[in-house]
Amino acid sequence: MLSVLAAAALAAASPTGGELRLAFEWLEGGGQVVFAVYADAKGWSRRAGQVAGGPLPIRAGRAEATVALPPGRYAVMAFHDRDADGRLDTLPVGLPVEPYGFSNDSRGTFGPPAWSRAAFTLPANGLRQFIRLR
Numbered sequence: 001m002l003s004v005l006a007a008a009a010l011a012a013a014s015p016t017g018g019e020l021r022l023a024f025e026w027l028e029g030g031g032q033v034v035f036a037v038y039a040d041a042k043g044w045s046r047r048a049g050q051v052a053g054g055p056l057p058i059r060a061g062r063a064e065a066t067v068a069l070p071p072g073r074y075a076v077m078a079f080h081d082r083d084a085d086g087r088l089d090t091l092p093v094g095l096p097v098e099p100y101g102f103s104n105d106s107r108g109t110f111g112p113p114a115w116s117r118a119a120f121t122l123p124a125n126g127l128r129q130f131i132r133l134r
Contacts, residue, residue: 041115
């Protein structure tokens with residue numbers, strides 16, 4: 001019986017793509033989470049050419065998304081858009097005042113972490129990433 005269920009699960013998996021399941025937790029207050037998924041270092045460094053992303057509603061201190069993507073290397077950046085204006089609010093010197101985070105719980109010194117620190121491999125059977133916004 002177990003082998004039949006395992007075979008059915010494998011047959012149901014898409015041969016061309018996997019699911020990236022994102023979970024953002026520890027969100028206080030209202031607003032939304034805005035996230036972007038990048039497939040290469042060039043897009044990551046320019047913050048352009050995202051392959052998936054958008055705003056997510058916050059419910060009970062959590063926001064979640066499931067994105068279908070082909071297997072490959074990806075990285076995610078996100079922020080808690082407390083005032084729901086679609087932009088990361090910053091101080092005049094450029095320091096963020098809204099919580100933000102990256103895949104692999106990576107951090108940068110002055111700005112986002114390097115692609116190599118945030119990137120992960122999405123296998124055909126999918127992956128879950130927890131991203132802490134702080």
